[in-house]
Amino acid sequence: MINHDPGSSPPLLSVNKLRVSFRVGSGINLPVIDTADFILEPQGSLGLVGESGSGKTMLCRTLIGTLARHGAVINGGNITFSGQPITNLGESEWRKLRGHQIGYIPQSSMAGLNPILTIKSQLSEVVKHSTGGSESEVRREVLGLLERVRIPRPTAVMRSRPHQLSGGMRQRVIIAAAIAQGPKLLIADEPTTALDVTVQSEILALINELREELGMALLLVSHDLAVIEEMCSLMAVMYAGATVEVGPTENLISSPNHPYTRALNTSRTDKARPGDLLESIPGDAVSVGHWPNGCRFWPRCPIADLDCQDGLQPDLLAIEQRASACIHSDRMEVTD
Amino acid sequence: MVLLGENASMGQVEEYRKLLGLDRPPMEQYVDYMSNAFQGDLGVSILRRQSVVKIIASRLPVSLWLAGSTVAMVFVLALPLGLLAAVYHRTWFGYFFRVTTSIAISTPIYFTSLVILLLLAVKLDLVPIAGYDPEFPKNLRTLFAPALTNSILLAPVLARILQASVIDTMEEEFVEAAIVRGVKPLRFMWHYLLRPSLAPCIAALGYFAATVVSYGVLIEIIFNLPGVGMSLIEFVRAFDYTAVQGFVALTGLLVVATTLLADLLNAWLDPRANLK
Amino acid sequence: MSFAMSLKTLNREALVGILIIVLVILLGIIVPIASPNDASGFVADPLAPPSMSLPFGADHMGRDLFVRTFAAARLDIVLALLGASVPIVVGTFIGVLTGAAERKIAGALWDALINALTAFPEIVLVLAIITMLGGGWDGLLYAIWISRWAQYARLARAKTLKLHESEFVQAAKVLGYSRIRILAKHIMPNVYSEAIAYGLSDFVFIIVVIGGLSFLGMGVRPPTPEWGGMLAEGRIYLQTTPRLVLWPGAILSLTAIGVALFAQGLARHRKEAVR
Numbered sequence: 001m002i003n004h005d006p007g008s009s010p011p012l013l014s015v016n017k018l019r020v021s022f023r024v025g026s027g028i029n030l031p032v033i034d035t036a037d038f039i040l041e042p043q044g045s046l047g048l049v050g051e052s053g054s055g056k057t058m059l060c061r062t063l064i065g066t067l068a069r070h071g072a073v074i075n076g077g078n079i080t081f082s083g084q085p086i087t088n089l090g091e092s093e094w095r096k097l098r099g100h101q102i103g104y105i106p107q108s109s110m111a112g113l114n115p116i117l118t119i120k121s122q123l124s125e126v127v128k129h130s131t132g133g134s135e136s137e138v139r140r141e142v143l144g145l146l147e148r149v150r151i152p153r154p155t156a157v158m159r160s161r162p163h164q165l166s167g168g169m170r171q172r173v174i175i176a177a178a179i180a181q182g183p184k185l186l187i188a189d190e191p192t193t194a195l196d197v198t199v200q201s202e203i204l205a206l207i208n209e210l211r212e213e214l215g216m217a218l219l220l221v222s223h224d225l226a227v228i229e230e231m232c233s234l235m236a237v238m239y240a241g242a243t244v245e246v247g248p249t250e251n252l253i254s255s256p257n258h259p260y261t262r263a264l265n266t267s268r269t270d271k272a273r274p275g276d277l278l279e280s281i282p283g284d285a286v287s288v289g290h291w292p293n294g295c296r297f298w299p300r301c302p303i304a305d306l307d308c309q310d311g312l313q314p315d316l317l318a319i320e321q322r323a324s325a326c327i328h329s330d331r332m333e334v335t336d
Numbered sequence: 337m338v339l340l341g342e343n344a345s346m347g348q349v350e351e352y353r354k355l356l357g358l359d360r361p362p363m364e365q366y367v368d369y370m371s372n373a374f375q376g377d378l379g380v381s382i383l384r385r386q387s388v389v390k391i392i393a394s395r396l397p398v399s400l401w402l403a404g405s406t407v408a409m410v411f412v413l414a415l416p417l418g419l420l421a422a423v424y425h426r427t428w429f430g431y432f433f434r435v436t437t438s439i440a441i442s443t444p445i446y447f448t449s450l451v452i453l454l455l456l457a458v459k460l461d462l463v464p465i466a467g468y469d470p471e472f473p474k475n476l477r478t479l480f481a482p483a484l485t486n487s488i489l490l491a492p493v494l495a496r497i498l499q500a501s502v503i504d505t506m507e508e509e510f511v512e513a514a515i516v517r518g519v520k521p522l523r524f525m526w527h528y529l530l531r532p533s534l535a536p537c538i539a540a541l542g543y544f545a546a547t548v549v550s551y552g553v554l555i556e557i558i559f560n561l562p563g564v565g566m567s568l569i570e571f572v573r574a575f576d577y578t579a580v581q582g583f584v585a586l587t588g589l590l591v592v593a594t595t596l597l598a599d600l601l602n603a604w605l606d607p608r609a610n611l612k
Numbered sequence: 613m614s615f616a617m618s619l620k621t622l623n624r625e626a627l628v629g630i631l632i633i634v635l636v637i638l639l640g641i642i643v644p645i646a647s648p649n650d651a652s653g654f655v656a657d658p659l660a661p662p663s664m665s666l667p668f669g670a671d672h673m674g675r676d677l678f679v680r681t682f683a684a685a686r687l688d689i690v691l692a693l694l695g696a697s698v699p700i701v702v703g704t705f706i707g708v709l710t711g712a713a714e715r716k717i718a719g720a721l722w723d724a725l726i727n728a729l730t731a732f733p734e735i736v737l738v739l740a741i742i743t744m745l746g747g748g749w750d751g752l753l754y755a756i757w758i759s760r761w762a763q764y765a766r767l768a769r770a771k772t773l774k775l776h777e778s779e780f781v782q783a784a785k786v787l788g789y790s791r792i793r794i795l796a797k798h799i800m801p802n803v804y805s806e807a808i809a810y811g812l813s814d815f816v817f818i819i820v821v822i823g824g825l826s827f828l829g830m831g832v833r834p835p836t837p838e839w840g841g842m843l844a845e846g847r848i849y850l851q852t853t854p855r856l857v858l859w860p861g862a863i864l865s866l867t868a869i870g871v872a873l874f875a876q877g878l879a880r881h882r883k884e885a886v887r
Contacts, residue, residue, distance in 0.1 A: 064516050099518040106516075111509030116531055125519045177517055442872035444820040446827045446843055447861035450850060454858075458851050550734050557828060568739065569828060580743050584736055 010083050012185060012217050013040040013063075019076025020058055020067065022288070029075060032058050032288045036077070037243045037316055037323075038236040042184065045211070045218040047228030047249060049264065050238035051285040056221045057107070059238075060189045063219070064104050065094035082184070099126060103178035103216070105188040109170035113162040119146075119173055120158035126180040145176040149206060168199035172206065179210055186211070187219045192227060204231060226270040229253060237261050240286045240296035242313045247322025257324035257332055259301045295326070303328055392564060392586060399563035401475060403552060405483040406490070413491040414537075418498030419530060425503060433499070437492035445551060449485040449558045456481050482559040486551055490544070497540050501533035508532075541598050549590060626877025632870025636863065640685035649676040651683035651837045659853050668859045671842070672849055673835075681860045684837040685867065691749060691832075692819040695756040696811055703761035704807040707768025708799060711776070722769065729762035738821070742830050752831040756818060764807055771803045809882065812875035816868050823864055839864040 018036040021029035033055040040046045050056045061067050062074060065086075074087045086097070098104070106112040114122055120142050127141040139158075146154035149172040162170055171191065178186060188207065192200040204227065211218055220231050228235055228249060235249040237260060245258040256262040263281045283300035286292070296313055298304040307327060316323040326332070421433040440448075456462045463481045505511060506529065514528050553565030560566075568583045649655045649665075652675060660670035668677035710722040729737075741755040775798070825831035826840030834841050839860045846856030 066512055066515060069512060069515075095518055098516050104513075104516045106509060106513050108509060112513035114510050114514065114528055114532070117527055121527075125514075125523065126517055128520075129518065174513075438872055438876065439869055442816055442820075442868040443865040444823055444861075444868060446824055446840065447857075447865050450843065450847065450857050450861060454850060454854055458854070547734070550736065553736065553739075554824060554828075568736070571743075580740050584740050 009042070011039045012042040012044070012082060013219070014080045015039070015059075015077070016079070017077035018059075018062070018079060019074065020055070020062055020072055021075050022070075022072050024071075029073075030289050032072065032241055033062070034241040034291075034313060035243060035315070036238070036241075038234075038246050040185070040217050040219060040234070043211075043215050043217050044234060045220065045232040046234040046236060047232035048219065048221040048236050048238060049223065049225060049228055051223060053240065053285045053287045054238040055241040055288075056238055057189060060104070060187055060219075060221060063187055064098055064102060065089060065091075099129060099183065100181050101183050101185065103181075103183035103186045105171075105174055105178050105186070105191050107190045108194055109167060109174050110162060112174050113170060115162055118159055118161055119165075123158075123173070123177060123180070126177050129181055145180055146173075148179075148210070149173070149176045151176075167195050168203065171195060171199075171203055175203075175206065175210070179214060179216070182214050184216060185219060186216045187221070189221045190223070191220070193222070193224075200227075207231070225253065225264055225268050237264070240291050241288070242296060242325065243316060244297065244325040245323065246316065251322055255332070257319075257322065257329040258326045259303055259332070260297050262332065263300075303331055391567060392582065395562060395564045395567050398561055399552060399556065399565060402479060402482060402486075402555065402561060402563060403548065405476065405479045406486045406548070406552070409483045409487040410491045410494060413487055414494035414498060415530065417491070418495035419502055419525060421495065421499040422502035422506065422529070425499065433495075437496055440488050440492045443488075445485060445489055445554055446558055448488050449481070449555070452481050452485050452488075478561075482555045482561060485558075486555050489551060490548065493544070494537055494540065498533060498537050501536045502529050505529060505533045538598050538601050541594075548594075623877050623881055626874050626881060629870045629872070629874025629877055632866060633874060636685055636867045636870065637689060640682045640689065643682035644679055644686065647676065647679045649679050651675070651680045652835050659849070659856075662855075669853075669855060671856055672845065672853075677856065677859060680837040680842065681839075681863055684839045684842060684860060685863060687832070687837065688819060688822060688839050688864070689867070691753070691822050692815055695753055695760075695818045695822060696815045698753075698757045699760035699764055700807050700811040700814075702757075703764030704768040704804055706761070707765035708772045708803055710765070711769040711772025722765075726762045726766045726769070729759075734759060734821075738825070739830070742825070749832045752822065752825055755825075756821065760814070760818075764810070767810060768803045768807060771806060772799055775799050775802060809875075809879065812878060813872065816871045816875065819864070819868055819871070
C-alpha cells in the first residue's frame with residue numbers, strides 16, 4: 001500500500017486502483033476515474049488536487065455513495081473504510097455510513113440547503129439521529145451546533161431560510177450539518193471556492209478546529225494548492241482520472257516528482273511575486289472521454305518523450321513515503 | 337319567437353321584446369346588464385320567473401360540495417402517483433403510468449361515469465345510481481362516484497405535471513445533500529420532493545379551473561345532482577336566454593376567482609415564489 | 613427528412629394510434645355496407661342477446677347494435693373532422709393576420725379578445741351558443757367552431773410574431789418581397805404545420821365533445837346513430853343490459869385513445885426529429 005506504514009493500525013480510508021465510469025447506454029462505460037490510489041489515516045488529513053475533469057468530484061460522490069444518481073458505477077479497484085470494503089454497499093448500508101461515519105460538505109453552500117425550509121428545520125433533521133426528539137432538546141442541540149460553528153446570533157439564524165444568509169454563514173450551517181453526528185471522516189469538496197477571501201480563511205480555521213475537537217480525518221478537495229498546503233499533511237494529485245502523485249504535502253510542493261505537480265506549483269498565484277509573469281500550464285485540461293494514449297499528461301508535459309505517448313497510464317511507483325506516476329521522475333530537479 | 341311559441345302574434349312578440357328590453361340597441365342592453373350584474377341582479381329567468389341570482393344561489397351548495405370533493409380526490413390520487421412515477425420513472429412502473437394516464441385522459445367522461453356506475457352501483461352496490469342526499473355526511477356517499485369520475489379525468493393530468501416537476505427537483509443539489517445528510521424518508525418525500533415541486537401543479541390548477549367547471553356541469557347531469565350545472569342545462573334546453581347569460585357571467589367570475597386563489601395557495605406553499 | 617422516411621421511423625406509440633384509427637374507420641365504412649341489417653331498422657326483439665347474426669345483440673328498440681355502433685363511428689369521425697378542421701383553418705388564418713398587423717393597438721385588442729375567449733369554460737360557452745342557435749348537428753358544429761377558433765388564433769398569432777423577428781423573414785423583407793408574399797410563402801406554411809399538430813390532440817377532444825353534447829341531447833338527435841346518443845339511450849338499461857352502453861362506449865373510447873396516442877407519438881417524434 002502506498003504511503004502507509006504496514007506496522008501501524010489499519011488506515012481509515014484506503015482507495016486502491018479505483019475505477020469509476022459513467023454508464024452511457026447499454027453496456028457502454030465512459031471512465032471518469034481510472035486509477036485512484038491514496039490512503040488516509042484516522043485523524044489524518046489528505047488534500048485532493050486537480051483541475052476540472054480530473055475526477056475529484058466523482059471521487060467524493062463515490063465515497064458518499066451517490067454515484068447512482070449521476071449515472072456512474074464503480075467498475076474496478078476497491079475502497080475500504082475502517083477496514084470494511086464499501087464498493088458494493090446497498091442503499092441502507094450507505095445510510096448507516098453517511099452522516100454517522102462520513103460527513104460531507106458539498107461544493108456550493110446554497111445548493112446544499114433546501115430553500116423552502118428554515119435552518120432550524122434542516123439542522124434538526126441531522127440532530128434527530130442522535131437525540132431523543134423532544135422539541136426543546138432538539139432546539140438546544142441545534143443551537144449548540146450553530147454555536148460550535150461560531151455562527152453569530154444563532155437564534156435569529158435558526159429562524160431564517162438559506163437565501164437570507166450570507167455565503168459564509170451558509171457554509172457554516174453546512175459544516176454544522178456535516179459534523180453533527182461526529183463522523184470519523186469529513187469530506188470537504190471545495191469548501192471555500194465560492195467564498196470571499198476573508199471568509200475563506202475563517203472557514204478553513206473552523207474546519208481545523210472542529211477536526212481537532214472531534215478527532216476527524218479530513219479529505220479536502222481543492223484546485224487551490226495554497227488551501228491544501230495549509231490544511232493537509234498529505235496530498236494526492238489527480239489528473240484525467242488518475243492519481244499521478246501522492247505523498248506528504250511538504251515534499252510534493254518542495255520537490256515534486258511529477259511534472260504536473262511541478263506545473264501546479266509554479267502556476268500558483270499566491271506564491272507569485274509582484275512583477276513575475278504568471279505561469280499557467282500550457283494546453284487545456286482533458287475532459288472525460290478524451291484521454292490521450294500513454295501518460296495522460298504527455299501533451300502538456302515539458303519532459304515528455306516518445307515512451308510517454310504509448311501504452312497505458314503509468315502506475316504509481318512508490319519510493320519511501322511517496323509515489324509518482326511519472327516514468328521520468330528521476331529527471332525532476334529539486335527546485336527551492 | 338322561439339319562446340312564446342309559434343302561434344304568438346306579432347303584437348305579442350313586440351310586447352315581450354319591449355319587456356325584455358330587447359328592442360334597445362345592443363350596447364345599451366349590455367351596459368345595463370353589466371351594471372345590474374355588479375349590483376347583484378342578474379336578471380329574471382324567463383322560464384322560472386325567478387331571479388337568476390336566487391336560482392344560482394339555491395343550487396350552488398351542491399356544486400361546491402362536488403367541486404370540493406373532486407379537488408380532494410384529485411389530490412389524493414395525483415400526489416402519490418405523480419411522486420412515485422417520478423421516483424420510478426425509468427422502470428416498468430413509469431411506462432405503466434404513462435400508458436394508464438393516456439388512456440384515462442382520452443376516455444370520454446360520460447363513458448367512464450357509466451363504467452364506474454356499473455362497477456360501484458350495479459355490481460358492488462356501494463353507491464346509489466343517481467340522485468343526491470343533501471344531508472351531511474350521507475351526501476358524501478352520493479358524491480363519491482361523481483367525484484371519482486371527475487378525478488379519473490383530472491388526476492392523471494396533475495399527476496403527470498407533478499411527475500415532471502419532481503423529476504426536475506430530484507436533479508437539484510440540495511436533494512443530493514439531503515440524501516447524504518440522511519433525512520428520513522417520509523420527511524424527505526414531503527419537504528424535499530413534493531413541496532418544491534408543487535408550484536407547477538398549483539399553477540396548472542388555476543389554468544384548469546375552466547376545465548374543472550366544465551366537467552362539473554357534465555357530471556351533474558350524468559349523475560343527476562341538483563347543482564348549478566344541471567340547472568344550466570335545463571335553461572339551455574328551454575332556450576332561456578337571461579338565465580344562460582347569468583350563468584355565463586358567473587362562470588367567468590368563478591374562473592378569475594379560482595386563478596387568484598391558486599396563486600395565493602402557491603405563494604403560501606412555496607416561499608420561493610415570493611422572491612420572484 | 614422526406615415525409616416517407618419520417619413515417620418509417622415513427623415511434624411505437626404513434627403506430628399503435630394509427631392502427632386503431634385505421635381499424636375503426638375501416639370498420640365504420642365496411643360494416644354498415646356489408647351487413648344485411650340497416651343501422652336504423654328493427655331487425656329483432658328489443659334487447660335480444662348477441663348471436664351470430666347480431667354480434668353485439670340488439671338494442672332497446674330491436675336494432676342491430678353492431679351496425680349501429682359502426683355507423684355511429686362514421687358519423688362521429690366525420691363530424692369531428694369538420695368540427696376540428698374549420699377552427700384550425702380559420703383560426704390560424706386570423707391569428708396570422710393579426711400577428712402580421714403592423715399597428716400595435718389592433719394587435720393588443722385582438723390579444724385581449726382572444727385571451728378572454730380562451731380562458732372561458734368551454735362547455736358553458738358551447739352550451740350558450742347552442743341555446744342561441746338551436747341544436748341538431750349544425751348547431752353543434754357552429755357552436756364548436758365558434759368556441760374553438762380562438763385558441764388557434766392565439767397560437768398562430770404568437771408564432772407569427774416570433775417568426776416575424778426571425779432571420780429569414782427579415783431577409784425576405786430586405787429583398788423587397790411584398791408583405792403578402794412573405795405571409796403566404798414563409799409564415800403561413802410554418803404556422804399551419806404547427807397548428808395541425810396541435811389540432812390532432814384537439815381532434816380527440818372534439819370527438820368527446822360531440823359525443824358529450826349528443827349525450828346531453830343537444831347535438832345529434834336519435835334515431836341517427838351516434839355514440840353519445842347511444843350512450844344516453846342505453847343508460848337506462850345499465851343494470852340489466854350494460855352492453856348497450858359498453859359497446860358503443862368502448863369503441864368510442866378506443867377511437868379517442870387511438871387518436872390521442874397518435875397525437876402524442878407524433879409530438880414526441882417531431883421533438884426528436886428537431887434534435
